Amino acid sequence: MEALGFNVVIAYILTALVFAGTSQLLFEKVKFAEYIYAVLALMVCYTLSEPNRNTYLQLLFHKKEYQLIRLIENGLLALPFFVLLLFQNQYTLAVIVFSGAIILSFFRFTVINRLIIPTPFYKKPFEFIVGFRKNYFLFIGYVALASIAIYVDNFNLAIFALVLSQLTCLNFYTKPEPLFYVWTHAFKASKFLNYKIQTATLQSLIISLPIGIALLFFYGQYWYIIGLIIILSIFYIMLMLLGKYAYYPAEVNLIQVLAVAFSIMFPPFLLISLSYFYMKAKQNLSLRVL
Amino acid sequence: MISINSLHKSYGKQAVLNGINLTFEPGKIYGIVGENGAGKTTLFKCISGLEPFQGAINYPEVLKDVCGFLPTNPFFFSKITGQEYLQLLCNARKIKLEAVAEKNMFNLPLHRYAETYSTGMKKKLALTGMLLQQNQVFILDEPFNGVDIQSNMLIQEIIKHLKNQGKIILIASHIFASLNALCDVLHFIQNGYIANTATRGDFKQIEQQMSQNFLNDKVEQFKSWL
Numbered sequence: 001m002e003a004l005g006f007n008v009v010i011a012y013i014l015t016a017l018v019f020a021g022t023s024q025l026l027f028e029k030v031k032f033a034e035y036i037y038a039v040l041a042l043m044v045c046y047t048l049s050e051p052n053r054n055t056y057l058q059l060l061f062h063k064k065e066y067q068l069i070r071l072i073e074n075g076l077l078a079l080p081f082f083v084l085l086l087f088q089n090q091y092t093l094a095v096i097v098f099s100g101a102i103i104l105s106f107f108r109f110t111v112i113n114r115l116i117i118p119t120p121f122y123k124k125p126f127e128f129i130v131g132f133r134k135n136y137f138l139f140i141g142y143v144a145l146a147s148i149a150i151y152v153d154n155f156n157l158a159i160f161a162l163v164l165s166q167l168t169c170l171n172f173y174t175k176p177e178p179l180f181y182v183w184t185h186a187f188k189a190s191k192f193l194n195y196k197i198q199t200a201t202l203q204s205l206i207i208s209l210p211i212g213i214a215l216l217f218f219y220g221q222y223w224y225i226i227g228l229i230i231i232l233s234i235f236y237i238m239l240m241l242l243g244k245y246a247y248y249p250a251e252v253n254l255i256q257v258l259a260v261a262f263s264i265m266f267p268p269f270l271l272i273s274l275s276y277f278y279m280k281a282k283q284n285l286s287l288r289v290l
Numbered sequence: 291m292i293s294i295n296s297l298h299k300s301y302g303k304q305a306v307l308n309g310i311n312l313t314f315e316p317g318k319i320y321g322i323v324g325e326n327g328a329g330k331t332t333l334f335k336c337i338s339g340l341e342p343f344q345g346a347i348n349y350p351e352v353l354k355d356v357c358g359f360l361p362t363n364p365f366f367f368s369k370i371t372g373q374e375y376l377q378l379l380c381n382a383r384k385i386k387l388e389a390v391a392e393k394n395m396f397n398l399p400l401h402r403y404a405e406t407y408s409t410g411m412k413k414k415l416a417l418t419g420m421l422l423q424q425n426q427v428f429i430l431d432e433p434f435n436g437v438d439i440q441s442n443m444l445i446q447e448i449i450k451h452l453k454n455q456g457k458i459i460l461i462a463s464h465i466f467a468s469l470n471a472l473c474d475v476l477h478f479i480q481n482g483y484i485a486n487t488a489t490r491g492d493f494k495q496i497e498q499q500m501s502q503n504f505l506n507d508k509v510e511q512f513k514s515w516l
Contacts, residue, residue, distance in 0.1 A: 288446070
């Protein structure tokens with residue numbers, strides 16, 4: 001938020017409001033939201049167990065200080081989830097989340113992090129394969145969620161799992177890669193962008209297949225909703241990708257965020273935003289590196 | 291042939307390269323030496339097209355499309371295996387990656403994530419990628435640092451082979467012995483200028499110039515307080 005030019009205090013308040021609002025919406029609209037919520041909380045805490053950052057912290061601090069930092073980190077991260085679960089009268093889950101977060105602060109997942117996750121994306125390795133491997137547990141969670149949704153015959157929840165899966169893919173394209181990885185392509189800017197768009201489309205389509213096919217099988221009458229969500233999500237992924245290269249090598253900026261937000265609220269705007277970002281990305285890459 | 295005319299590069303008000311004029315011919319190995327911060331890496335980045343600059347760099351083809359650059363500390367995406375890195379580099383040049391095991395000269399564990407490699411292994415992986423890309427120009431920034439002795443010997447042999455194939459090779463290194471064994475021409479870069487150039491047989495004068503410029507004063511300096 002600070003990188004987008006927000007005052008830090010306002011950024012904190014906004015983040016808290018968005019978090020509370022989204023949580024409330026989740027509890028209102030989705031069955032078994034409390035379980036999704038609890039898993040999400042523990043997953044967020046799990047990310048802090050990443051071995052590189054833990055090694056760095058251990059180099060900087062004494063053993064006791066390091067453990068205290070990890071406890072405070074996980075405690076602070078789990079606190080909002082804990083409070084909102086209490087607010088929803090989910091006392092047992094609240095206790096499980098908080099104690100789980102505390103337990104996680106004692107672990108470093110070196111083995112899991114070095115585990116080679118097989119993927120169908122190995123022929124076109126770039127940000128997608130990285131994102132998939134970093135978030136594979138989320139995708140397992142989404143498939144599980146969709147399965148539960150189909151089992152309890154809740155179409156909305158199953159669609160929500162599909163949306164979450166595609167939103168996660170969207171996130172793969174937010175961070176610009178080092179210049180070397182663009183530079184090394186012996187392509188003109190437009191060809192590079194087309195190549196990246198084709199790859200992103202194919203790979204996000206593959207990721208949507210397990211839930212998409214299951215939904216089509218059990219809720220075939222809603223094929224148009226399922227299809228529309230998959231197509232729209234691919235357009236949003238394209239938008240994110242083009243936005244990344246439009247301002248490359250700078251990080252994600254406010255215009256890009258607003259364009260994506262406005263395109264989500266008003267999908268026909270995608271026609272304008274996609275064309276605009278494509279032209280801008282082409283111009284930017286031609287000037288800088290390709 | 292690469293010809294560099296009047297190359298200037300500044301970061302803000304700080305000039306790093308001040309009018310560099312050089313030519314690099316196919317089938318020759320060029321060494322670039324100088325202190326840390328003298329402008330060696332910046333020169334390499336300008337030649338490869340990774341940094342914008344003022345002046346002209348001419349080459350018969352689009353230089354970046356046939357150029358491989360080995361940075362001092364190669365960066366690898368997390369969660370990408372050695373083999374996937376090589377695949378990425380081959381995709382970038384529309385080259386089909388085949389018989390990887392045969393081309394894995396350094397016996398790297400290609401099934402492992404590249405980020406878990408040691409410094410030397412990372413360098414060897416990056417070098418393997420450059421070779422698979424079938425480049426015409428090789429820019430190597432500190433290729434021998436952090437690499438074991440046997441691999442260093444192999445890298446030297448590879449560089450000699452590339453020379454025989456008519457490639458242009460530029461090397462920045464602080465290891466004078468390696469440069470002595472490999473280079474046809476040595477350029478000494480100082481404060482953004484080419485302070486001296488020597489051909490094979492005359493490298494000693496650059497070594498002397500470097501030590502005169504730097505070492506004598508510093509020895510007196512540390513002796514005064516250490």
